[in-house]
Amino acid sequence: MNNKFLKIILGAILTSILIIFTSCQQAPTSQKVIRSANSTWIQELFQTEIVNIGLEKLDYKVEKPKQIEYPPIYISIANGDLEYSTVYYDPQHKEYFENSGGEEKLEKVGTLVPNGVQRYEIDKKTADKYNITNIKQLKEPEIAKLFDSDGDGKANLVGCKPGWSCELVINHHLKAYELEDTVEHNQGEYEILLADAMTRYKQGQPIFYYAYNPHWISTELRRNQDVVWLEVPFTSLPKEMGNLTEKDTSVDGKNFGFPILQQRIVANKKFLEANPVAKKWFELVQIPIEDMNAESSRIKEGENQEADILRHAQEWVKNNQEKYDSWLETARQAANE
Structure with missing residues (x-):
């Protein structure tokens, strides 16, 4: 086993322990807890917050997103230490997906940011x-x-x-x-x-x-x-x-030599099976590239703290309220299907 792979495995184990430790205080039994993570590339937090705002409106208890590197994210989701992440870059993250249990433990959902x-x-x-x-x-x-x-x-x-x-x-x-x-x-x-x-x-x-x-x-x-x-x-x-x-x-x-990427949500397979409302929500949410470019520019100009990113996500939801609400209504209907 080479040193680079060993470091990734050890990092994933330590990350999973940290996630379990910080998740000890559970929500009331009437609410289901959702734990998410994105990488240390701060632009992804904007997407995560947009998804999480909707999950809260769907009556889930949402923990603060964690920032960790890509391989531990996939391993943590597969192990059930996280429910989902917004970071599946299809097809470039195929190796991370397969090395973490593949379709037996994980599922790719929706298209969050296309093309x-x-x-x-x-x-x-x-x-x-x-x-x-x-x-x-x-x-x-x-x-x-x-x-x-x-x-x-x-x-x-x-x-x-x-x-x-x-x-x-x-x-x-x-x-x-x-x-x-x-x-x-x-x-x-x-x-x-x-x-x-x-x-x-x-x-x-x-x-x-x-x-x-x-x-x-x-x-x-x-x-x-x-x-x-x-x-x-x-x-x-x-x-x-x-x-x-x-x-x-x-x-x-x-x-241009690179595959066209579809940024998708990757989630724990068992979680999706037990939570059709969350799965439908993941399938529906989509953020235009133009909006992501604008967010990236705001971050570059100094609005780069977690509180700034959350505010930006809340503003995005408000500016797209009618569409956002229609996604929420469709997701709620999945509970009766």
Whole structure:
């Protein structure tokens, strides 16, 4: 057993113990308790709060969401230490799902945020000057050097936080597209790395980064105005994601190399079987990408505390009250089905 896997297992065990300990004070027997978690990426808390506000209106007792990393979330849900999470990024989280018990213990429900687009981006000024449209062009050392920010001759790619599923895809791409000799995958706290790239961009320097929509970067650096989305030469993804084709990684006829993501809720299977109202609620709630981009921007501008996120979720519910109430009514009817 390698050290990385051992650390994940130990982390999951410790997380489960902590979750059990902090859940000791139960609600009155007339109310069912729901425990949720999202990752330490704070944008996900907004989605969790929107879901939890509805669960409370459906007469559930909802505990404060926990922030833990992805693998322990899945293991905790499978073990019954959490009821659900909003973090199933389909299909990129397939491995987390399967490694935590798969369909025997877990179930994917609804589509909370549809059609998330991932891609590689570079600044438009450099793209136009050197006619760069495809990531395969960075195999050329002279092209790669344009994006060298640390002086080692390689392009510096702002990539994913270690442990995120996109980390595996990017590392797979670098090997599949023969870019390991010319491109360096810079990893760390994504928001910090991206902010540094934005600073370089404002200084007129070339930038090269992984991007995901919904995220504030999509509103600040706009496609074909500020940045160019790079195509890939062919579709190649880790085998754990299944047999995906060019159709699964293309937008508007252009292949960007990453699967289109559907952000879904993942829940404990037994909990869903016993709680048809909650299951129906999970199936119905949906947040537009545009609203998630707006929330991401508010967080970036400093409204990034848990109280801020809860207030934002409450405002979202109020601004979508008619639709939200219709979802609640439909969910309540599931009790009689």
